[in-house]
Amino acid sequence: WVVRGRHLVGVPKAHQPLFVPPREETAAHAKALLSSWKKNTNRCGMWTRDCVKRYQIDGESLGLMRAHEADPTQEPLRRIFAKGTFPSDNNTLLSMFPDIKAGDLGSCAVVAVGDNVLKQGRGEEIDAHDTVFRYNSPMRAFREDIGSKSDVMYWKMRNNEKDYGQEGQAADKYYMWKDSSKFIEFGKKEDWASMTFKGKPILWAVLGGESRQMWEGLYLKYKADRKLKSGTPAGGFKFALDVLASGLCRRIDLYGYTAQGSGKYFKRASLMKPVHISGLEHWVYREAQAMGLLCVYD
Numbered sequence: 001w002v003v004r005g006r007h008l009v010g011v012p013k014a015h016q017p018l019f020v021p022p023r024e025e026t027a028a029h030a031k032a033l034l035s036s037w038k039k040n041t042n043r044c045g046m047w048t049r050d051c052v053k054r055y056q057i058d059g060e061s062l063g064l065m066r067a068h069e070a071d072p073t074q075e076p077l078r079r080i081f082a083k084g085t086f087p088s089d090n091n092t093l094l095s096m097f098p099d100i101k102a103g104d105l106g107s108c109a110v111v112a113v114g115d116n117v118l119k120q121g122r123g124e125e126i127d128a129h130d131t132v133f134r135y136n137s138p139m140r141a142f143r144e145d146i147g148s149k150s151d152v153m154y155w156k157m158r159n160n161e162k163d164y165g166q167e168g169q170a171a172d173k174y175y176m177w178k179d180s181s182k183f184i185e186f187g188k189k190e191d192w193a194s195m196t197f198k199g200k201p202i203l204w205a206v207l208g209g210e211s212r213q214m215w216e217g218l219y220l221k222y223k224a225d226r227k228l229k230s231g232t233p234a235g236g237f238k239f240a241l242d243v244l245a246s247g248l249c250r251r252i253d254l255y256g257y258t259a260q261g262s263g264k265y266f267k268r269a270s271l272m273k274p275v276h277i278s279g280l281e282h283w284v285y286r287e288a289q290a291m292g293l294l295c296v297y298d
Helices: 024-039 049-057 090-094 123-127 140-146 180-186 189-194 210-226 235-246 278-290
Strands: 002-004 007-009 107-111 131-135 152-154 174-176 251-255 267-271 295-297
Touching: 024 210, 024 278, 049 090, 107 235, 123 140, 131 235, 180 189, 210 235, 210 278, 235 251, 235 278, 278 295
Parallel strands: 107 131, 107 251, 131 152, 152 174, 251 295
Antiparallel strands: 002 007
16 A cells, blocks of 8 residues: 555545534533543443442442333343343352453553554554453454554454454453344353353443443434434444443543544455444544543544
8 A cells, every 4th residue: 555644545435424513412412421421430331240239239220221020131231141041149140240340441442443553553552551452353464553462352253254353362351242142142152151251251331321322322313413314333433432431441542443434454445334424433532532531543
């Protein structure tokens, strides 16, 4: 590729429509959530041992809707377990979740797959963080730009995505999954029983929690404002919000998140689908940055 300044020339261009900022009411929804996250450092955006105790044993709502009695499997905690059942013994249940609390992960880097990480040489900078979150995407040929430290690995595995998990990638501390259905599909039965993957604990986002309140509410309101028929959050957007909503990091730096919806760093021709409104998602990152919640490197 030809490099001019900080931009790569001669690569496919993203097909994202011109972004129009959200209307005042929609913007206020997002800003209010971000503000509440900033104020509440003891929030529960992921199922840690402490959050499970607060919800399941102490009866704290955590702002979640309780399931209808007719369908208890829809309770947020039960939904991450195979068949919606978990141990009745509280000590056994708690032992299945990471024992980490607010701020314990220190400075965090969240590395997505946008090609704007290329030619930046930030690999060492990324690895200098206390905790690095990343996908199980190709790493070997890109370490100068994306680093190699992998404390928390978001395990992406689909039948039609063959690029992920092909280099023996492994997390040093924890794994994350998009949802339990993927874990149940690709994990082993012994993994389901222990709630581990490759011998490591799993960090589960709280379904229906504050992260979802952000991306679901924002997209619904924005689509209504703009009279859009389609639009769905990108996986990377949910990933970043899950980390932010968890409160487990004292500092968050985002890498590989692009406002242009360009290609993946390891497959430049694979552009972000227009159904993902990258401008809107990047608007959230900028608002969060203005509040001191994170920094985005693009």
